[in-house]
Amino acid sequence: MAPRPFWTGHLKLSLVTCAVSMTPATTEAERIRFHTMNQKTGHRVVAQYVDAMTDRPVDDDDLVKGYPCDDEKYVLLEDDELEAVALDSTHTIDIERFVDADEIGWIWYDTPYYLMPDDDVSEEAFAVIRESMRATGIVGIARLVLYRREHAVLLEPRGNGVVVWTLRYGDEVRDPKEYEPQEKTAKAGRQESALLRKLISALTRPWNPDMVQDPVQTRLQAIIDAKKRSRKKKPAKPVAQAEPPAGDNVVNIMDALKASLRSSGKGGKS
Incomplete structure (x- = not known):
């Protein structure tokens, strides 16, 4: 619907x-959402605005927007002023x-x-x-x-x-020029570029929304379902990420590309 x-x-x-x-x-x-609960009673808790100086609750009718100025003072704006x-x-x-x-x-x-x-x-x-x-x-x-x-x-x-x-x-929007790498001398080699294009081709698939599914939501739902059945279940461990290379972190690009092609199942002789 x-x-x-x-x-x-x-x-x-x-x-x-x-x-x-x-x-x-x-x-x-x-998306899975949670309420904040009181663990002792099992009841939901509610949030309330409190005056930062007096610790007293503030009524909804007394809430206004404030723009900070110097010396911890604020310019207060009413709703009708904002709407104007x-x-x-x-x-x-x-x-x-x-x-x-x-x-x-x-x-x-x-x-x-x-x-x-x-x-x-x-x-x-x-x-x-x-x-x-x-x-x-x-x-x-x-x-x-x-x-x-x-x-x-x-x-x-x-x-x-x-x-x-x-x-x-x-x-x-920040100026992208402030964050783009300044490539002065680095050039893509012909062999490296050819291997990388081959790797991209091997990994190319038709678009499918399943490519952007959230695995965290799936694991959370599994835990919730298990608790509903009153069975304890340990959360699934996330897939281990590849460790960065040890030492000086310098990797031969050609070797890395060839290894990537072999793992994709479409490698060949260079």
Whole structure:
């Protein structure tokens, strides 16, 4: 059963408007979650805000946001002050501009959502916007309020729908030049490159979601199931990782590549 949309509103491009709904493209519903418990009573415990100076509980109505200043003082902001700086409309995705799809690097993409027409009347306008972007190879840029925070978003045609990606802000992305290795003299040898391409070919498989399954979740579920049956069971030991080479950690690349090819079952004479 498909989940209910968590956001409904309108998609707007100039004078073209249609009703739309949005659903998260990813889910953590199947992830194992725990409650914090009192071991002595077996009861759940609850968290409570406490004044850091007086140790007295604070009522929900007295909670406000605070921005730290000098001398451990804070500027306090009320909810209505925070809402005043947000977008005027929290229920309209107004496409402001378009860019080539290839111009935005992967690092700017944050969280994906599925966007779809919300009624029969809106299907035609929605399809016109979607197919126009698909035909020209561009994506739309807009702004949207989600979870009481304004986001820059990207709209990308996908199948019969549109994927809305929230984008990271400029100050959230670090300059990759500061972290890329400075290769001045190192060059990839011809033989090493040929062997590595052969190894990559041997390890290439068609994409399957099982490739990114979480083994920790599987082991946790096994422990939980065992406890449900009131049987003690030791957690499965994680697969041992290969130890780094001893000594000065200098490895002959050719030897390592040949060994890797042999272990993949597709090795050959160089």
